[in-house]
Amino acid sequence: MIRNRCACGKASTAKQLAQHGKCAACALAAVRDAIMPGDFAKLQHMLGAVQKYPKSKWGWRNYFAAGSGQQHEAMRRLVAAGLATAGRACGNMTYFYATRLGCKAAGLDAAGIKRAMED
Numbered sequence: 001m002i003r004n005r006c007a008c009g010k011a012s013t014a015k016q017l018a019q020h021g022k023c024a025a026c027a028l029a030a031v032r033d034a035i036m037p038g039d040f041a042k043l044q045h046m047l048g049a050v051q052k053y054p055k056s057k058w059g060w061r062n063y064f065a066a067g068s069g070q071q072h073e074a075m076r077r078l079v080a081a082g083l084a085t086a087g088r089a090c091g092n093m094t095y096f097y098a099t100r101l102g103c104k105a106a107g108l109d110a111a112g113i114k115r116a117m118e119d
Contacts, residue, residue: 006022010023010025028104028105031081031105034077035078035083039077040105042064042071043098043102046063046064046098046102047108048061049108055107055109055112058106058107058112059103059111059113059116061116063096063097064084064096065095066093066095066096075096082101083098083099083102084096098116
């Protein structure tokens with residue numbers, strides 16, 4: 001594996017830099033900057049990645065049921081940023097699910113991502 005340096009100075013794979021033009025940390029920072037602060041809190045809630053749960057349990061859930069209005073708009077921004085996908089609609093609620101990128105952005109480790117991605 002060939003390692004190069006990102007503009008920030010961090011080591012990164014040549015493949016990562018060729019595909020995204022920046023290291024994974026810089027790519028995640030750019031995604032976080034593209035959403036509103038409250039959106040990130042909703043992403044963390046979606047994944048159970050909140051302080052009341054130990055980090056070893058994060059990813060135990062992966063859904064957010066959004067009604068109309070601000071919650072739905074926040075979820076749409078997460079979808080546009082690649083952090084979530086829209087699922088089924090049930091009445092006036094739509095279910096949204098975090099993507100792998102969303103899990104990484106929320107701070108889940110490999111085990112948490114695996115838990116979150118299980119059906």
